[in-house]
Amino acid sequence: MGVHNALPLEDEMFAAAEELKFEYAARLRDQIKGLVKQKR
DSSP: OOHHHHHHHHHHHHHHHHTTOHHHHHHHHHHHHHHHHHHO
8 A cells, every 4th residue: 555545535525525525524534644654
């Protein structure tokens, strides 16, 4: 896993936010942060 796996999640996060699914978007954001942290 790494940052490359975060990119599709980012797309999904922005799509969820546009659909006013903010709780889901926030969970995706936290998941992305976790992936980025693993990369370091």
